[in-house]
Amino acid sequence: MLYPQPIQDLVEELAKLPGVGPKTAQRLAFFLLNMPKGEAELLANAIVNARSHIRYCSECFNFTDSDPCAICRNPSRDAAWVMVVEHPKDVVAMEKTREFKGRYHVLHGAISPMEGVGPDDLKVRELINRINAAAPREIVLATSSSLEGEATALYLARLLKPMGFKVTRIARGLPMGGDLDYTDEMTLAKSLEGRQDI
């Protein structure tokens, strides 16, 4: 054994984090050991605290420390405008634009036959129940434009449109600041397909 057991344990736990290999785990462990004890405990407490206080919002299934979440109980957010996203981090990304004034629905994943993730593994049933009750004016599908995200959007569109809802998909095209030259064919094809009057 190269390390004393408590260091070994710490390295092993850190190595479970995404993108953290054995070398990075060792570096993080030694960094934590060299930190003032109080500061290392701040991190430990933040983990325990987040895990015990954060749960899903019963409306939108975003992470929240109070139910319903801050967005769902905000009366200035349009309850009739619902954006469907894959992950809580997508809510953060969209909120940074300050452009969307509606509410969210977090699926917690995307349909992926490869990984054995079907609609029943996502918050799809919850979405149906919610929109059946609230009858939104528009549902924006803002899943990612990966294979899984596109498949999920297609699945939801086919499910929701026959129910009479207006369903839209966020535009896919050239990113701002992007060169045509450095953009892949799929994206360029989408940007042509989605062209609009100017």
Added chain:
Amino acid sequence: MLYPQPIQDLVEELAKLPGVGPKTAQRLAFFLLNMPKGEAELLANAIVNARSHIRYCSECFNFTDSDPCAICRNPSRDAAWVMVVEHPKDVVAMEKTREFKGRYHVLHGAISPMEGVGPDDLKVRELINRINAAAPREIVLATSSSLEGEATALYLARLLKPMGFKVTRIARGLPMGGDLDYTDEMTLAKSLEGRQDI
């Protein structure tokens, strides 16, 4: 505020880790939130446990959970053969070669006038006291071959040789500017084998 406070706190604490920017901190935080609660707590406990049980060995100043450390109290390790290294991670790297059968002395840094680190900031006095008491047969200087590591080796050689000790420096099989930590075992083993009088 984009996140509920407990997530905000967790992201901020994670972002204090080396090599972890705001984006990675967010990714780690969401990963921890998606982990089973027990597993996230394993990490938190490992941090607290390591910080409370790990201290410096009073002999060699390596990290240890028992004093003296496993190496210093191992009777099959040659107490008259002392290797001086900068960091605990360097002990781990050298131990992986299985070539060194002596004991270590961890300086916890290297002399760096640029960063205001002098001999008094390192475990140099402790090294002097220790070798004065134990009179080792040989002291191997295994600081890194960075500017600071070389300066530290030179400083220690000038200090220890007039005291009558045999002082050696690991061979420059080590690439210049390289850390022990990032060098493969073969190179480290060669550098031990090719050590020369200094």
